[in-house]
Amino acid sequence: MTRFRRTFVPLAGIVAVSIGLTACGGTTQDSASNSGGGDRATGTANPDAPIQDGLQIAFLPKQLNNPYSDIEVGGGKTAVEEFGGEYKLVGPNDASASSQVSYINTLIQQGQNVINIAANDPNAVCPSLNQARDAGIKVVTFDSDAAEDCRDLFINQATTQGVGETLAKMTSEQIGGTGKIAVLSATPNATNQNAWIEVLKAELASKPEYRNIELVATVYGNDDDQKSFQETQGLLQTYPDLKAIVSPTTVGIAAAARYISSSSYKGNVVLTGLGTPNQMREYVKNGTVKEFALWDPTNIGYLSAYAGAALASGQITGAEGQKFTAGKLGEYTIGAGGEVVLGPPTVFDANTIDQYNF
CATH class of the missing domain: 3.40.50.2300 (Response regulator)
Structure with a gap:
């Protein structure tokens, strides 16, 4: 696989075998x-x-x-x-x-x-x-x-800063810079998730182009498909005027896409974040997700x-x-x-x- 360029490009989506085994012996x-x-x-x-x-x-x-x-x-x-x-x-x-x-x-x-x-x-x-x-x-x-x-x-x-900035930018562009958004994260203690979310919050609070965006909730699917699916359902029921869900976890974004794709929210609520192409392909092609990012x-x-x-x-x-x-x-x-x-x-x-x- 080729090495990615070292400059940020406008983002559109993000990513998601248990390969077991091992040998013994070798260098002590x-x-x-x-x-x-x-x-x-x-x-x-x-x-x-x-x-x-x-x-x-x-x-x-x-x-x-x-x-x-x-x-x-x-x-x-x-x-x-x-x-x-x-x-x-x-x-x-x-x-x-x-x-x-x-x-x-x-x-x-x-x-x-x-x-x-x-x-x-x-x-x-x-x-x-x-x-x-x-x-x-x-x-x-x-x-x-x-x-x-x-x-x-x-x-x-x-970089943590770069990911957080990208999440803010992708979300803002897709909701026209205004509306309520929520975050569907992995576990409450996940180092990378928390760091990205903190940058996202800082971006929303400090940049004038994001002044009309309100982060109303952060929920945790614990990187479990069914729990992430349920948390997505809960967010949309709790906030009927929600404009977007941002999920910086590959398990979360796929579960949220599965829920939204078969609901009345499809085409009305933006879903973006980090996922893999293979897991998100069908949701991009059926119009559930416009763009997401990942390395x-x-x-x-x-x-x-x-x-x-x-x-x-x-x-x-x-x-x-x-x-x-x-x-x-x-x-x-x-x-x-x-x-x-x-x-x-x-x-x-x-x-x-x-x-x-x-």
């Missing part, structure tokens, strides 16, 4: 973590060090059997196979705050070299992640960050895997300004706070959606 934890890594605080590293063979790379998404997460970890699996590592996928079936903790503890016991995690809660996972780091395991968060002091790197889809989630997992391998092999330590190469995606530079940004989202509408298959 001690041999990987002590191979020239250095200290993040001092920024010392050996950028010429090769990626070690047999690195044990674990992926822990928010939940299994979530279409978006499945695509992400699939990209991670592809990367791990490219550099000769051993891929492992574990995770909960629900996206509750503490559901990932037991899996982190098990991965520590197994002596994984890298844990790649999309955190359900920024703080609940921290004690276990720091235990992993104390054991020499590199921790890379992707998609949804943990607190900065309990991971080595964060692979961000796009390629495959590349999130792919970049996260290569970042973890670079850490475990000593190419980088996570210090700002260090560079590493992520396979087909090319070179990336670590930003402040150990953040690496994949790039801007892509916009999807009736004219562009058939150009994508994920």
Whole structure:
């Protein structure tokens, strides 16, 4: 898959396998973590060090059997196979705050070299992640960050500011800059969702072009299809004059589209946010959704895997300004706070959606 351009474009929509298995054996934890890594605080590293063979790379998404997460970890699996590592996928079936903790503890016991995690809660996972780091395991968060002091790197889809601004812009354009809107989010503690929503609120409050838009409610579908469907129904019944629902979660936007598409609200209430082309295609074509946005989630997992391998092999330590190469995606530079940004989202509408298959 080609790498997306690094400049924001007008947005139109956003995105959503449980790929299991793993192998055992390979490079031991001690041999990987002590191979020239250095200290993040001092920024010392050996950028010429090769990626070690047999690195044990674990992926822990928010939940299994979530279409978006499945695509992400699939990209991670592809990367791990490219550099000769051993891929492992574990995770909960629900996206509750503490559901990932037991899996982190098990991965520590197994002596994984890298844990790649999309955190359900920024703080609940921290004690276990720091235990992993104390054991020499590199921790890379992707998609949804943990607190900065309990991971080595964060692979961000796009800048938080950029996503929030895009959500505001897409919504305003589709409702003509006036009316009541609501947000259908994932879980109350989801780091990325909350950050995007805060930027959306700030945009609405500070920019004159949004002065006639009122955010009346934020509800949570817990990244569960049926609950998101019910929350959509509840919003529309509670606010009969609602002009738009903004759902920055792939599960939420698909569930909301399913409800709206078979109701009298179709064509009358705008639905936008973040989703995958494949899950949203029918709703774009039948007129339920005009536009939404998303980055390629495959590349999130792919970049996260290569970042973890670079850490475990000593190419980088996570210090700002260090560079590493992520396979087909090319070179990336670590930003402040150990953040690496994949790039801007892509916009999807009736004219562009058939150009994508994920």
